[in-house]
Amino acid sequence: MTQTESGTPKSRAALVELAGVSKNYGNVRALEGVTLQVHAGEITCVLGDNGAGKSTLIKIIAGLHQHDGGTLSLDGEETRLSSPREALDRGIATVYQDLAVVPLMPVWRNFFLGSEPRKGVAPFKRMDVDHMRRTTHAELLRMGIDLRDVDQPIGTLSGGERQCVAIARAVYFGAKVLVLDEPTAALGVKQSGVVLKYVAAARDQGLGVVLITHNPHHAYLVGDRFVLLKRGTMVGNHERDDITLDELTRQMAGGNELDDLRHELRRR
Template sequence: MTSNGTQGTHGAILADTVPEGSDGTIVELRNAGKSYGNIRALHGVDLKVHPGKVTCVLGDNGAGKSTLIKIISGLHQHTEGEFLVDGAPVRFSTPREALDKGIATVYQDLAVVPLMPVWRNFFLGSEMTKGPWPLRRLDIERMKKTADEELRNMGIVLDDLEQPIGTLSGGQRQCVAIARAVYFGARVLILDEPTAALGVKQSGVVLKYIAAARDRGLGVIFITHNPHHAYMVGDHFSVLRLGTMELNASRDEVSLEELTNHMAGGSELAALKHELSQVRGVDVEELPEAGDLKAPVAMAKDDAP
């Protein structure tokens, strides 16, 4: 890091004071959608990302989470509504344009080379060099020192940065990817199902560093299937179902039980409760009534811009 700015992607310097929307919003989607020919993958989505806040996006397979990630990260362009960064409409053509705006994405596969050392993966594609052209070479010592400092700043202490990153646990690899994104100037960090393939302990480690990124002022978009993980660190919750937003509520507006019911398809289960009650061996006592789920859904519609 530098004293007058933050180290940005591929050595770019991002200013400490970045213009934001009038209400502090960094990234905002207004009635956004995406169609692939006749297939409408996403429709009518409203989302705001604020600095120092974790926005959790939940949904089952096919709900539209991947499409949402691709729009914000610059892989795909929206076909409906508006996409704003710092209050200005944008339409990214490539992920590089999103990175230049400080939007970094950590995918499930992490885009690491398992047999390369930790420090090498930390700077993969953005290596530091030294010496005059055409004799420039990798500045290995500086990269090792910087990687160690940045990992420690996030609370990650590794005994040996020379060890292949593939020898680390899944949670540790996720944390290295998060620290890398923070170092290279991310203002918005998109995490794609970071705890999906992890055990309880490793999931806890990742959640700890999500909170650490939030505390450093980043706006975090946490994509997950797990409402319990989301509720541990989330400040705002959005539930997608079949490409539309079913729930859009802040932490003080929704309980863990309500969030779990929406994530589990509570409205469909409530509608089927009578039929399920006639099937032997199915306990329907804990299923929600249809009326129990109306308030959060109505609230989501009322809050939409």
């Protein structure tokens, strides 16, 4: 909180704020009237089944697509992101479900992929491999990830470990907002727990996190805010203190529609 001139508290501007955002693809309305806020040191969870509009929402925040209606603001300033590069330059890092890694390359190479530091004088500059190895190990360790060998191919790591490397990479390169696309979707219970631990670690380092998921149990373990999408529209927007896990699960499962289906099946 900051103070106004009169001494009354004033809320900090959200790192990312969407207000009534809509997106059309031709005649298809992918998003309509979606509102959410992402604050530093908090996790905003976006929940919905397939086709709910989660992917479109990610693309707007990541700069892949521009919204057609409503407003997108960064640090309180209304803006339109023209590209993923601009989003990254503004501190928004997106980690997609399929992860942009090269399986046969070592962990350190993937950690710096596309941003390799170099040493020497042109035209004899070369990659600073020792620096990349040391930095990768140190940054992973700072996030609580203790890899014995950063020279091992990243493809030999578990799905959860690869997600954690991607999170640590985003933190190292100065992200203020971390968008995670279904990071636990293809993982078992133990690996999902490991990933959620590092999601919480990113939050504790002051990042604003957007966690996209269809799993209300995972969301409730770490979430501070919950936005529920259904067929492109927002059907719920709650803070953690205002909703229980049971009610979040009920809304995610369809709420009244599920009750109607239950009664219909019983009659049959």
